[in-house]
Amino acid sequence: MRVGVIGGGQLARMMVPAAVELGIDIAVLGESEGASARIAVTTVGDHTDAATVLAFARDVDVITFDHEHVPQPVLRALVDAGVAVRPGPDALLHAQDKLVLRRRLQQLGVPQPEWAEVADTGELAAFLERTGGRVVVKTPRGGYDGHGVRVVSDAHGVDDWLAAGPLLAEELVDFRRELAQLVARRPSGDIAMWPLVETVQGGGVCREVFAPAPHSTARVERVAREIAHTIAAALGVTGVLAVELFETDDDRVLVNELAMRPHNSGHWTIDGAVTSQFEQHLRAVLDLPLGSTRTVAPWSAMVNVLGGPADGDLDARVPQLMADQPAAKLHLYGKATRPGRKIGHVTATSDDLDDAVFIARAGAAFFR
């Protein structure tokens, strides 16, 4: 069995251990020789070039992804050439285009924030008027980690973006906290879900994850599962799907965004679940039976390492962390430090939530 991953970032990198353990050969189409997933990079090239991607796909049983940036024409060319592409282009489109997603969720009756497609200042002004004078505007494509997202109260606040085409405007949701429901689905339809988790964002970037989401009501857990199940099945997702959710002050659960690949909200599963999201993703895209999503400890906490030390010397911090927190699970992505960049994460598992959070935070703090 041989899996080809397009994109050489940390998600591809973290698929490598799972592939090695399962006896699966893994090849990565990376953006450079020094990509995060470099140990598996067999081809360096441009993922927007159909010829490059087709050549890379020739020797693998299935193509999957580290990111959602492969253009639809390239995805279609793969399918036309008989390549198994998982998730497929029709599903992936919903992770690539936020307007397509909003329309589809509306059709499916999945709860989501108030939203509108706005093509000009007048439409944005009308939406602002309707939703309290302050909204979030997003570029439908290409946004990530806070990029392509702007909070505006002035209808002229995104004039620079409107020239490029219609935008997505969303109500500013009064939320109590953010949640994520991670699910895996194989082509045959089987679905597996990990527990609902709480995610803590800052500046549009995931900072911490607590698993399971503390103090969740059974209703919220059930609704989150139903939403994730509906989306995975209706969109025909194959592989891991992360559904990012708002838990509102008035106790509703609304879909924020989707990712159709392993996701930051599931990194804790490497250390905290019987089957990690990376192993499950490989199983799912190869149409293998899914593994147990049981947790190995009552609580897991994951804290991202963002940016890294100003001197860029990660290696010097590693012994300090290891000496101070022998139970912390360190994950570094082989990336250079840069302000705000996700360069690693630290997970801790425990019988006690506070203990897990303390260890993970203490560990990650060594990289400031």
Next chain:
Amino acid sequence: MRVGVIGGGQLARMMVPAAVELGIDIAVLGESEGASARIAVTTVGDHTDAATVLAFARDVDVITFDHEHVPQPVLRALVDAGVAVRPGPDALLHAQDKLVLRRRLQQLGVPQPEWAEVADTGELAAFLERTGGRVVVKTPRGGYDGHGVRVVSDAHGVDDWLAAGPLLAEELVDFRRELAQLVARRPSGDIAMWPLVETVQGGGVCREVFAPAPHSTARVERVAREIAHTIAAALGVTGVLAVELFETDDDRVLVNELAMRPHNSGHWTIDGAVTSQFEQHLRAVLDLPLGSTRTVAPWSAMVNVLGGPADGDLDARVPQLMADQPAAKLHLYGKATRPGRKIGHVTATSDDLDDAVFIARAGAAFFR
């Protein structure tokens, strides 16, 4: 940080996931492009050739091993060239030469079976006479997995071996069961130990491991730890050391053999402990602080996949195992099937020993 591993077998292969997670670059000197650790093989060459090994060592921070077969002159050449070699040649000699080991353990007062160096038929006859007429004879070097080991009751039973030099003769120990104490030691002297485990051997090959060793007395656990600590410290071992032990019918603990590298008796730690033996080995040889050896479940069971299906088609069995045992952790080594060959293992963790053993055995059985 960059680690170079000499030897491309499954032990090197299983260091790869740990290296990837810790952000450590790993390079392997493998015997072929298709070696088990192929994803990390950067050099294909002969580990008995000093020039090959020296060239491989040039780009790494430390050299360590997948096996104990690198000749002493090659190890010494590395040290002379200023390369950090862990474990070092003086320590490794005890894992390479069983006579050297027996002499040293005797000096240290470590309990071991009755033994003798026998250079000819007369000496073997005398040892047979002294120890009940039936003994184990071992070639001092090069034996593994039952090779180089013969049970004899006739002083002429190893005439074919005697021509090559003195042999090690050992009493046939009346043992209740076999145990293994896994320990890791870093150059600075810090030591970490996982719980004592029970190993089940068949035909000289490890078949199953139960962790912790069921029904162990506190005394046996303490003695095993003291033995492992004494050996690791006195021999100056760096990295993981496996001490294979007999628990005798009269309740003594005797040293059977050593391995100075991750060992089959520690494979369960990948799934069953906070820090796996592979991660710990990398930490130890890089002189990084050691990780927690806490178990993540009360019980772990590991069952080797030996030989594999007669049709050689491992991939066809994988979906069956996964469908039947979603909680089983499958580890395949990317090796071709061959009768008796270690090609993978299955681990299960549980609150209940019988449950863990059942799942691991049921999983491994799919590869018969």
